[in-house]
Amino acid sequence: MKGSHALTALIIAWFAVLGCTHAVTLEVREGNSTCIKAEFSASFSITYNTSTSVETxxxxxxxxxxVDAGSSSCGDGGGGLLWLVAVFGPGHTLGMSFSTNGSLYSVANLTLQYNLSDASVFPGANSSGVVSVVSISVGISAKVNTTYRCLSVATFDVGGATVTFSDMRMEAYMPGDDLSSTESVCMADQASTTAPPSTTTAAPPPPPPVPTAAVQPNQGWYSVNNTNGTNCLLAQMGLQFNISVFSVSQNKTVREIVNLDPGLTNTSGTCTDSRATLVLMQERNTVLNFTFTLNSTKYHLSGISLTANWPGMTDPFSVTNNNLDFLRSSLGRSYMCNAEQMLVVSPDFSLNTFKLQVQPFGVTTSQFATAEECQMDQDQMLIPIIVGAALAGLVLIVLIAYLIGRKRSHAGYQTI
Structure with missing residues (x-):
C-alpha cells in the first residue's frame, strides 16, 4: 500500500512539474513560412525494469x-522529409517525420525518446540514460492541402512503448500559416459520426454484394532481426485484405478483397523481451503492422493496423486495433494454421490468413520451433480419422456377418 501511495505521489509530482495534459499546439517554421502545424493531446505508456520488478x-x-528548433525541419522545400520534434521534461522528446507523394502526406516515422535517469518518472530504474524507440508507420495520412482530423483516441505501438493521441488536428506541407478548413477525417471519427438523414423518397439501395473471392494469395516468408543480425521473429503466410470502403463512382459502400503480394513487399519490425512487431509495406500504398505480446510463457497477436491508399479510394483507409487475442501459442514454440483464418480487426476490415506459421519469441535459429496447431487444423485431421475408423468398423461388421452366415450354412449339411 505504501508503495502504491509513493507511486501515486510521484505521478502527481510529474503532473505538477510538467503541467496538465491539455492539447498542445506545435508549429514548425522556416523563415516566415509554416510547414507543419499540429494540435493534439498525447500520453505515453512506458515499461522499464527495476532491480526487483518490471514497472509501467x-x-x-x-x-x-x-518544438525543438534544432531537430525540427521544413526539409529542402521540394517535398522532402519534414520533422516535428517536441521536447518536454529532462530529456524526453516526441518526434514525427512526414513524407509526401504529391497528393498525400503521411507520418513516415513516429519516435519517442525518454530519459531513464529522470527519477520522478522512472523511480528505481536499474539503468540510466536516454532510450529511443521508433515506429516505421502509424497509419496517419491525409490529402495535401487538407487538415488531418482525428478526435477519437488512437493508440500506436512504438518499439515496445505505446503512444496515445486524441483531439488531433494537424497539417504538413502547408501552403499557408493556418490549418486548412478542408479536413481529411480519420476512419474512427467517420464511424462515430451519425449520417445525415436522406432528403429523397427513393427506396434505400440494396446492401453491397459480397465480392467473388480472390485467388488464394501466395505464401510469403518474412523475418525480423535483432541488432546483432540474428532472427528474432519468423513468419510465413498468405495474406488477404477484406475491407469496406465508400466508392464515389458507385455512390455506395463496396467490399474490396485484395491479396498481399510477397514479391512487392518490404519487411521491417522490432523485438523486445515482451513485445515484437512485424511491419509489411507493399509499394508504399499498403502498410500492415502486426504486434505480438508475451505474457509469462504465452504469446498472442495483440494488435493489427492497416493503412491503404488504393486506386478508387476517396481517402486513405486506416484502422488500428490493439485489443486482439489471435494466434495464441507458447514461448519456445511456433503457431501454425494451414486452414484459412479470418482475423476480424474492425467492422470494416478483416485479415484472411492462409498456410500461416509464425514465431515472434524464443527464436534460436533460422527455422521454426515445434508448432502448436490451430483448432481448425486439428479438426481437419480428425475428420479423416473418424471416417477411416467408421469404414474399418463397417468392414469388420460385414466380415463377422459373413463368417456367421457361412458357419450356419455348413451346419445344415452334416454327414450321415
Whole structure:
C-alpha cells in the first residue's frame, strides 16, 4: 500500500512539474513560412525494469512541450522529409517525420525518446540514460492541402512503448500559416459520426454484394532481426485484405478483397523481451503492422493496423486495433494454421490468413520451433480419422456377418 501511495505521489509530482495534459499546439517554421502545424493531446505508456520488478508508467505530454528548433525541419522545400520534434521534461522528446507523394502526406516515422535517469518518472530504474524507440508507420495520412482530423483516441505501438493521441488536428506541407478548413477525417471519427438523414423518397439501395473471392494469395516468408543480425521473429503466410470502403463512382459502400503480394513487399519490425512487431509495406500504398505480446510463457497477436491508399479510394483507409487475442501459442514454440483464418480487426476490415506459421519469441535459429496447431487444423485431421475408423468398423461388421452366415450354412449339411 505504501508503495502504491509513493507511486501515486510521484505521478502527481510529474503532473505538477510538467503541467496538465491539455492539447498542445506545435508549429514548425522556416523563415516566415509554416510547414507543419499540429494540435493534439498525447500520453505515453512506458515499461522499464527495476532491480526487483518490471514497472509501467503513464506519462502525459504536458502543455509546456515545445518544438525543438534544432531537430525540427521544413526539409529542402521540394517535398522532402519534414520533422516535428517536441521536447518536454529532462530529456524526453516526441518526434514525427512526414513524407509526401504529391497528393498525400503521411507520418513516415513516429519516435519517442525518454530519459531513464529522470527519477520522478522512472523511480528505481536499474539503468540510466536516454532510450529511443521508433515506429516505421502509424497509419496517419491525409490529402495535401487538407487538415488531418482525428478526435477519437488512437493508440500506436512504438518499439515496445505505446503512444496515445486524441483531439488531433494537424497539417504538413502547408501552403499557408493556418490549418486548412478542408479536413481529411480519420476512419474512427467517420464511424462515430451519425449520417445525415436522406432528403429523397427513393427506396434505400440494396446492401453491397459480397465480392467473388480472390485467388488464394501466395505464401510469403518474412523475418525480423535483432541488432546483432540474428532472427528474432519468423513468419510465413498468405495474406488477404477484406475491407469496406465508400466508392464515389458507385455512390455506395463496396467490399474490396485484395491479396498481399510477397514479391512487392518490404519487411521491417522490432523485438523486445515482451513485445515484437512485424511491419509489411507493399509499394508504399499498403502498410500492415502486426504486434505480438508475451505474457509469462504465452504469446498472442495483440494488435493489427492497416493503412491503404488504393486506386478508387476517396481517402486513405486506416484502422488500428490493439485489443486482439489471435494466434495464441507458447514461448519456445511456433503457431501454425494451414486452414484459412479470418482475423476480424474492425467492422470494416478483416485479415484472411492462409498456410500461416509464425514465431515472434524464443527464436534460436533460422527455422521454426515445434508448432502448436490451430483448432481448425486439428479438426481437419480428425475428420479423416473418424471416417477411416467408421469404414474399418463397417468392414469388420460385414466380415463377422459373413463368417456367421457361412458357419450356419455348413451346419445344415452334416454327414450321415
Amino acid at each position: 508508467v503513464q506519462v502525459p505530454l504536458p502543455d509546456s512541450a515545445e
